[in-house]
Amino acid sequence: TEMGGKNPTIVAASADLDKAALGVVRAAFGYGGQKCSACSRVLVERRVKDAFLAKLIAETEKLKVGDPTVRDVHLGPVINEAAVATYQKAIAEIKSSNGKILTGGHAHPSDGHFVEPTIVDGLPRDHRINKEELFVPILSIVEVDDLTDAIRVANDVDYGLTAGIFSREPSELHRFFAEVEAGVAYANRAAGATTGAVVGVQPFGGWKMSGMSGKSAGGPYYLPQFLRERSESEYA
Template identity: 40%
Template sequence: MDTESLLARVPVGQFIGGRFRPSRDTFAVRNPASGAVIARVGDGDQEDARAALDAACAAGPAWASTEPRHRAEILRRAFELILERGDDFAALMTLEMGKPLAESRGEVAYGAEFFRWFAEETCRVEGRWTTAPSGSNRLLTMKQPVGPVYAITPWNFPLAMGTRKLGPALAAGCTAVIKPAQLTPLTMLYLMATLRDAGVPDGVVNCITSTDSGAVSAPILTDPRLRKLTFTGSTEVGRALLRQAADGVLRTSMELGGNAPFLVLGDADVDAAVAGAMPAKFRNNGEACTAANRFYVHRDRVDEFTSKLVAAVEGLVVGDGMVETTTLGPLIDDAAVAKVTRLVDDAVAKGARVLTGGGAPERPGHFYRPTVLTDVPRDADVLREEIFGPVAPIVTVDGDEEAIALANDSEFGLMAYVYSRDIGRVVRAAERLESGMVAVNTGVVSNPAAPFGGVKASGLGREGSHEGLDEYLETKYLGISLE
């Protein structure tokens, strides 16, 4: 692919009111595989933020009153355009985030699907009509769009995290301002152009790019016209945003950090568990909130699981994601490499053994070798913190009770994985796991038709499925007297 031609076609201004407009300042977007600057993007300020919210508010009444079928047709067209431009979207994601091209293509399909799913849900927003218990009144409920939405997305899934928020917002009749992460803004800017081409009216979706998230968010979050905040990112930032949202009593959806346990019970199919562990841990370079973070493996299975996992990990090809043979790309930046290095060093200092990998290779870019640790002590930081990198720490357990107790010993509760041949055993374990999602005998569970979200410090609300649309709707009740 001619990446220079592609990058030249990607708009780099603030998308406000259906048009891209330049900013006074710009910032660099870098390829994590090389550190090279691939684009300069407008550095938005508070004036841009106010203008974006003004545009969203101005477009709100007309979009809310647009017939559902028409909104659905626009979303369906957006789905089709994303797939038509799939090679462009995939290359942009790999260039600015680093994941292998094959995985970027997978994200194109996954991300586009949110528009198709919510296109189909648009015409299925329902209320109800009932008779009051006294018989004197009729009770009517209706669903209406919550109002203007502010969406903040992370860098690790530059397309899907945006479509997962914009799909239900647009389906519900809401307008939006979206702010992508400064590390990966190009994919979202290209999506804005695609949505415009799909027929989304001016002002219905607006996009702000900035190096100062707090500054540009402040005038939006404090504006009484804003009615909904949706955020995907770290728990630390999510807590800060919740405090800000409290003043305006905003509806919030928070998809925050994870520390997913991966349980291999005593009767598990080891080959299946290893096959599932590879995408659960190493997909997206390990930089996913759903990534398997802690492997709790029954003593009867640990030797076989460990040896087969090491063999599979040693088969990964580390390199620039734009090379088709690459199966593990770079981490996002130097800070990410430093964090993974610190976690592995801490585990080794406390007694863990490195079976493969460990350390950063001598090459340009932000790489870390895919790593398997064993004999990991219970007090190692790698079991407490979200790794966000290609490291698999293995802990031996003696039974289901121990595995579940260790799995639940975390402030997080987003995703968990369980492997067992016994359906009763695995369901009982899944029911007791403190997690919003449980993958049973599979390493990938995300699906636009399923409710995505966590419990405890992993967040509030759900994205995807029918529940994802409800997050953007308010329920209005009418009490109707027939006297």
């Protein structure tokens, strides 16, 4: 089963930054961040942080918020007033904690339940925004020293649903898959850095607080947990 997430994407120094920016934007802001597999944290190596952020912000600012039935609109409204309030509370917390809002940060409640896709930086690693699932389009940037640091931060939450990495080093990818605590993990997925499991085709489920049975929906071991086993023998 899957039960929410605080899903990280690691951007290594060797990453294709254009692909990484596209994948993160799609995962973070698709459906307004209102899906359990949304990317809500980016753990980016210090030496490529500025270059990556420039691309990430540029991609984010291309997104149009409005009526989702209009073809060129990427983000419709969040689901209700409570979601708008969650967004506004988070923005207030970010500002009071001296976090930096790199783009977005505004709600437009007079027009409907519309909020802007938002990227924030500079929050402490243990800040609530970096620990709790919000279900709104807020993406937090965390600067890391190297892959060891990134994996440590990625795993330092209660959840373990999905995780992604962008790297062109095979050894980094192997280590990521071996050490990251997530039920679904992706490498170099521009279509959505932490999203995209096809239920019924690809097993989808989480570890830690992101799941409760250890079995992934759509996987071969999921259905038998609802059955009672019996061994039968017949002799002549």
